[in-house]
Amino acid sequence: MKRIILLILVTGFATIGYSQDKKSQDIKAIKSMCGCYEVKFNFAETFKYSKDTLNYKPSKTKHDYGLEWVELVEDQPNKIVMQHLLIVNDQTIIKHWRQDWMFENTNFYDFYKDTSWKFKKLPSNAVKGQWTQKVYQVDDSPRYEGTATWSHYDGRHVWENTTDAPLPRREHTVRNDYNVLKRTNVHEITAFGWIHDQDNDKIVRADNTPDVLLAQEKGHDVYTKVDDSKCKAAQNWWKENNQLWKKVRDKWETVFAQNKNLNLEKTVNKQPLFMTLFDLKPDTSKEEINTIIDSYIIK
Template sequence: MKTKSFLVSASMLLVAINGNSQEAKKQQDKKVIRSMCGCYEVQFNFAETFSYPKDTAKYVPSKTKHEKALEWVELLEDTDNKIVLQHILITGKEENDIVKHWRQDWLFENTELYKFNKETNWKYKKLDAKEVKGQWTQKVYQVDDSPRYEGSGTWINVDGRTFWQNTTDAPLPRREHTKRDDYNVLKRRNIHEITSYGWLHEQDNDKIIRDENGKDYVLAQEKGYDTYTKVDDSKCNVGINWWTKNKEVWKKVRAKWDAEFAKDKDLTLKKSVEKKPLFMHLFDLKADASTDEVNKIIDDFIVK
């Protein structure tokens, strides 16, 4: 009986130790994610590395891209299992030089994804809880807060490095979608790494042609290397002020999308309404636009 009691006590102690260790890891992960907030000088770098066109004579590779900007990363939400970061792009000194940029939501042990299919279609996918044990899902949204790409992975701390990585399908990036129509899916291999200067977003991507049967052909590959160098917050004041004035209307936009995502079904969007894409309609809204105005615009783009 004493041996049995000892084994039970030891088992309970091990469970408690493991539980404390897992909670400590989760809290460390949250600290790492929050560290991506603040004001950054960003260098966007993309280069096409390899190409495999069937007609080499007609193929024109994408030009190498090097661009710089300031970016303010605002902490919108910080709860037990969710952290929301909003990016504000600053290209000048006036409010007209501000662009509401992409958004990244981080969800702990999330089991629901909207996986990009092709064109303007996303497939709802339910994951097994065992698949995402201890992992964080990064959900990336477009400038209009519609879905872009999502994937789950573990934050790794090893050999002095702290990073997260995942591979998932995505729409064409903005730098390409108005210039290229010879592929329809970008398979993104994303690495987010915390660095001494701030953080790094590294990518190794496949430009894919996906046919109606879901068969993929890799047209080309590219390297992305975006560095976020931390600077004093005061350098982003124009972006901070712009967001303070406009954050309420975008809160209504997020609420509408959250209601749509909660339906747990596939989503298809129209490319344009009245010859304008969704982001242009939403960017035209005034800061005090009503919930009904916001909802109508988004409803008009959702294919029923």
């Protein structure tokens, strides 16, 4: 009997040890996406399903290049926050997307369509050992999020998830014939940096009707690590502006903590939220920031 109890205890400790080792591998993979990168953005529309075969115009194949700094903003055992900053012409900094990684997260804001998100809570056993990637717009409003397990095998480190998202910025100014991008995102850590691979469905969604698949596209973004000194301008910019954006993040956290559906205005006074926030000075008060963000939330 004692041998059986001992075996159970040893097996249990081995499982716990393996779990902690696995989580450490996950954290190492996630944090390895930080730093300075030369990025190649590649997108091509692959298949079209529009019934309007005469007038349908697919998006042009896109190849863009950039230099990007990924700042480690928050580093906790169950939450890692990383801010992307684009560097244009060596000195001009554009606050880009943000990604938060949360371990065994159960609260989700699922993108529905247009400018609306639906709150969803999953049971804890559905996200056991998984990491949620929460991706935010340049103004730190929600974009998309999904949960999956990091896999480490044959020297590869991969995370894959499929979730709904708004139109990307490269599309929403030129396309109005679909309103949901169902994204299959694959993040893979490589010897030279990391790859963000995408297989996306362009979907038309309306209330109480089945989704309509309009087209599909392939995305392949390659992040090649370079010396951090090449991104010095972004590092300096973040030192000057990080407190402003912390106030913005803090306000959004109070909104998300309400755990209810979220609907946003596209513009207020003919201006989108990101333009309003980008005009603010670093010492803007949290009261002013809160008022601005509240004005874009549809009650």
